[in-house]
Amino acid sequence: MHAAGTRVQDFIGDPVSDEPVIARGDLEDVFNDIQADIRYDHDLNGCLNCGICTATCPAAHYYDFSPREIVQLLWTENLEGVYDAMQEKIWACAQCYTCAARCPFGNSPGSLVMIMREVAIKHGMQSAKDVLRPFSRVMLKLISTGNQLAPDMINPEHFADWGPNISKVDAPLKLLRQAIPMPTLNTTETAWEVNLKTSVELYTIWEMTGVLDQLETIDENLFDVIEDIMDEKREDYEDWLEDQEDEDDDDEDD
Amino acid sequence: MKENCGERLTGHGSEWNDAKLSADDAKTATSWVEARVDKRAMLTQKDRVEDVRDVMWQLEKEGEIAVHRIEEQHKPKMVKTLFGWQKVIPTTQLWHHKSCGQCGNIPGYPTSLLWLQNEMDISYLDETDQTSCTAWNYHGSGIGNIVSLAAVFLRNFHQAYVSGKAQGFDDGHYYPLVHCGTSFGNYKEVRKFLLGSPELREQVRKILDKLGRLVDGKLLIPEEIVHYSEWLHVMRPEIAARRTIDVSHIRATIHPACHVYKMIPEDAIYDDDILEGNRVAVSTGLIEELGARVMDYSTWYDCCGFGFRHIISEREFTRSYAIDRKIRVAVEEAQSNVMIGHDTGCITTLDKNQWISKAGGPEKEVSLPVMADCQFAALACGADPYKIAQLHWHASPVEDLMEKMGIDWEAKKAGFEDYLEEVKQGHGESLYDPRLKITSGPGFKKIAAPVN
Numbered sequence: 001m002h003a004a005g006t007r008v009q010d011f012i013g014d015p016v017s018d019e020p021v022i023a024r025g026d027l028e029d030v031f032n033d034i035q036a037d038i039r040y041d042h043d044l045n046g047c048l049n050c051g052i053c054t055a056t057c058p059a060a061h062y063y064d065f066s067p068r069e070i071v072q073l074l075w076t077e078n079l080e081g082v083y084d085a086m087q088e089k090i091w092a093c094a095q096c097y098t099c100a101a102r103c104p105f106g107n108s109p110g111s112l113v114m115i116m117r118e119v120a121i122k123h124g125m126q127s128a129k130d131v132l133r134p135f136s137r138v139m140l141k142l143i144s145t146g147n148q149l150a151p152d153m154i155n156p157e158h159f160a161d162w163g164p165n166i167s168k169v170d171a172p173l174k175l176l177r178q179a180i181p182m183p184t185l186n187t188t189e190t191a192w193e194v195n196l197k198t199s200v201e202l203y204t205i206w207e208m209t210g211v212l213d214q215l216e217t218i219d220e221n222l223f224d225v226i227e228d229i230m231d232e233k234r235e236d237y238e239d240w241l242e243d244q245e246d247e248d249d250d251d252e253d254d
Numbered sequence: 255m256k257e258n259c260g261e262r263l264t265g266h267g268s269e270w271n272d273a274k275l276s277a278d279d280a281k282t283a284t285s286w287v288e289a290r291v292d293k294r295a296m297l298t299q300k301d302r303v304e305d306v307r308d309v310m311w312q313l314e315k316e317g318e319i320a321v322h323r324i325e326e327q328h329k330p331k332m333v334k335t336l337f338g339w340q341k342v343i344p345t346t347q348l349w350h351h352k353s354c355g356q357c358g359n360i361p362g363y364p365t366s367l368l369w370l371q372n373e374m375d376i377s378y379l380d381e382t383d384q385t386s387c388t389a390w391n392y393h394g395s396g397i398g399n400i401v402s403l404a405a406v407f408l409r410n411f412h413q414a415y416v417s418g419k420a421q422g423f424d425d426g427h428y429y430p431l432v433h434c435g436t437s438f439g440n441y442k443e444v445r446k447f448l449l450g451s452p453e454l455r456e457q458v459r460k461i462l463d464k465l466g467r468l469v470d471g472k473l474l475i476p477e478e479i480v481h482y483s484e485w486l487h488v489m490r491p492e493i494a495a496r497r498t499i500d501v502s503h504i505r506a507t508i509h510p511a512c513h514v515y516k517m518i519p520e521d522a523i524y525d526d527d528i529l530e531g532n533r534v535a536v537s538t539g540l541i542e543e544l545g546a547r548v549m550d551y552s553t554w555y556d557c558c559g560f561g562f563r564h565i566i567s568e569r570e571f572t573r574s575y576a577i578d579r580k581i582r583v584a585v586e587e588a589q590s591n592v593m594i595g596h597d598t599g600c601i602t603t604l605d606k607n608q609w610i611s612k613a614g615g616p617e618k619e620v621s622l623p624v625m626a627d628c629q630f631a632a633l634a635c636g637a638d639p640y641k642i643a644q645l646h647w648h649a650s651p652v653e654d655l656m657e658k659m660g661i662d663w664e665a666k667k668a669g670f671e672d673y674l675e676e677v678k679q680g681h682g683e684s685l686y687d688p689r690l691k692i693t694s695g696p697g698f699k700k701i702a703a704p705v706n
Contacts, residue, residue: 038451039400058557058579062571094561094571095393097439101516104300111443117396128396134567135395146385149358161573163609165649169640169667171674179670179677180361180644182368183688184352184380191358195382197695201409201465202385208461209402218397240696 020080027079033119034074034082040115043108047071053099053109065092067099067109074112086120087127124217136222143215144229146202147191151177200237203230288552294532297336297519305339305520309449310475318455320469322415322476328429331488333523341523342478343488344429348378349414353434354386355598362625362644363601364433366632367482368685369642373635374492379428380686381693383413389440390599394562404444404454405461411441412467412474420693420700425469431482435597438481439513442521445479481514483536483596484523486627490543497544498636499659504546506630507590509580509604510534511597512557537596537627544634549588553579559607560599573607581608582620592623592655594630601626605650623655624648639663640670641683 034040053067054060060067070090073081093113100108120128132139142148151173156166167176177186184192206212216223275283290296313319324330328344335341348371356363364380371378388406392398411430418427432438448454455473462468486493515522515534525535528542538548559575561568581604584590595601605624612619629643639645639661645652646667656663676682692698 037400038447038454042447042450056555058559058575059561059571061579062574091563094557094559094564096512096557096561097516098512098555098557101297101519106300106303114393114396118399121396131563131567132395132397135391135563138391138566139395139397142386142388142391146388147354147358148386148388148390149354151358154359159606161569161610162606162649163612165609167646168648169646169671169674171671175674175677176646177361178682179641179674180365181641181683181685182357182361182365182380183684183686183691184382185357185361185364186682191354191356191386192352192384193382193691194385195692195695195697198383198385198413201467202406204464205402205405205409205461208464209399209405211398211402214397214399237696 022083027083030119030123031079031082033122034115037115039111043111044074045105045107047075047105047107052102056098056102058096059092059094063092065089070112071107071109086116086125090116091131121214121218129218132218136219140222140226143206143226145190146194146199150190152188196233196237199233292532294524302337303520306446306449313449320472320474322426322474324429324477333488336520336522336524343480343484345489346376347428348431349417349428350378350380351410351430351432351437352384353437353598355602356433360601360647362629362647366628366637366643369632369637370493370628372685373496379417379690381417381691383693384410387437387440389436390562400447401457403440404448404458407441407444408458408462408473409465409467411476415474417693430476431480431485433482435511435514436599438479439517441479442518445475483627486540487523487536490540493631494543496635499634501544501546501634501659504658505549505589505591506541506546507549507551507584507588507593508538509558509593509595509600511595511600514597537594540627540631541594544631549590551584551588553583556580558600558603560603565603572603573610576603576607577611577620580604581622585620585622590622591658594627596627605648608650621651623652624650625652633659639666641673
């Protein structure tokens with residue numbers, strides 16, 4: 001519990017105390033994970049603090065976020081500062097990569113932020129769990145179907161500020177989708193019709209790359225739901241494969 | 255000049271102070287910056303990056319990877335990229351790598367593209383054996399990693415390579431055409447790391463092997479990663495030749511997509527004849543070729559505010575940025591009639607986030623039709639605005655643009671509503687033979703001859 005302290009006191013510790021809240025070893029683990037990413041050396045080449053990245057950063061207009069600060073913290077190996085930035089600041093970045101395009105050193109602060117976000121998830125940081133809670137619909141859709149957005153996600157209840165014109169033709173969603181002249185798009189629960197075989201292949205990728213572990217760390221309930229969906233789809237696919245074998249056997253008998 | 259009240263959230267930290275420049279000095283300073291950031295030199299004056307395609311050819315020579323080549327059968331056209339390197343753009347036998355945001359939310363985006371291709375007898379395949387690139391989720395949440403992104407990239411592109419088999423074609427018959435700007439940027443970034451890292455290649459090889467998606471035991475890398483806007487760019491003379499509506503009085507502003515040209519900038523198309531070669535050429539080249547007037551505006555370089563996660567759960571940022579940094583500037587500075595984009599998130603953000611400007615009262619309200627380059631091109635070439643361009647899904651006032659183009663949108667809309675009755679009866683139209691959409695797995699049936 002860190003209810004009484006400021007953010008610095010909560011996550012970094014009292015600056016006049018010898019005992020930081022976060023043990024040095026934990027800070028090193030986090031930083032080492034960031035540095036271990038194969039993209040790290042590609043994304044960080046040096047920094048003269050020129051600030052062109054922050055001057056052009058859309059998130060810096062609206063949040064207490066500066067890509068220059070992120071680069072400086074990493075470049076100077078400021079472990080406490082890096083850890084602190086991972087509690088909130090890194091989630092402000094809009095991932096436009098304008099900073100990367102403009103940096104005279106060829107740094108990519110946007111990509112460094114992605115590495116830090118991955119590591120925040122790996123370490124189960126509460127900040128990551130809090131930030132990603134409203135994003136769970138997208139994750140559920142993506143992991144279970146291979147699509148990130150679906151027509152049934154776009155409705156006035158979820159996007160009240162988009163106004164009344166989500167569709168300017170008054171007809172049921174299913175009918176409007178059937179009126180799209182691409183047969184793969186006549187769907188409502190996925191953006192396009194995804195073959196069962198394709199979904200099963202994607203599950204293999206999630207499993208073999210540790211993505212499901214990430215998900216379990218961040219949201220155990222969501223992980224359980226997705227695992228059930230995956231199991232069901234795998235069984236369906238196995239059944240289809242068996243049917244195929246039976247049909248092949250029948251053909252041979254004929 | 256308004257004094258800083260001390261409450262501006264700039265992200266520079268508490269030590270930041272306003273320079274208190276006079277209006278003239280501020281203008282001079284801003285002009286100095288703009289004179290540089292508006293130039294291609296902003297990107298090219300840095301140390302030149304390597305051309306990863308050189309690494310790719312070397313790895314192919316060493317037997318490490320296989321390359322999906324763009325061949326004569328794809329009727330390629332050549333373009334030049336940031337450093338003057340040549341990029342090959344296939345123009346036919348295209349495998350549509352769809353975008354989840356476009357298909358889910360702006361379906362007139364892909365349908366307009368396929369309609370244009372039908373008009374030009376371009377061969378293509380749109381099938382169900384494709385996942386999204388998964389990069390929207392990755393950039394928004396951090397769920398995913400470089401290995402998963404690479405495996406998804408290689409799986410989808412391998413499927414493109416073998417997809418022609420269902421119709422009796424050789425491997426490599428269809429070449430992938432990527433619809434989404436984020437997929438395009440993400441795949442190019444992933445390709446760079448794959449070609450540079452033997453360790454990553456080994457990790458991914460195990461996965462692709464398990465999926466049965468290696469070619470002669472090797473990872474398959476595409477010769478080029480091609481965005482649909484690049485296809486439109488090289489085909490713009492053929493498209494403009496089919497124009498049936500005069501658009502010379504239309505003032506269009508272009509929103510170039512960050513993930514199309516800021517991510518892996520060395521691969522973006524630049525053309526000395528388009529904006530003097532200072533900005534990415536796609537979309538602008540097409541709109542100019544169609545005869546419309548491309549208008550400049552000071553925030554052309556800014557992102558749209560999509561933010562990946564922000565459009566879902568940091569909506570104040572997204573709508574404020576879209577309204578104040580893009581739409582309002584395009585309307586007030588350029589008196590724009592339409593904003594044209596070439597990416598999923600940008601069109602969604604800029605189109606949907608205008609209505610809320612009413613909350614600021616009449617003096618703050620701002621609106622501007624927003625659509626993709628291919629939708630505008632299809633309209634100019636006579637496509638039905640509802641059946642094909644599917645403009646009823648757009649929240650922005652696209653009707654204003656149609657009126658300016660001389661399109662009787664009310665009659666067209668009524669026609670579409672009548673058409674919905676036919677769809678109800680199961681008589682909907684399709685841009686291609688629906689049987690082609692499944693190439694293997696459940697639901698696949700071999701067909702003798704497709705009907706287009």
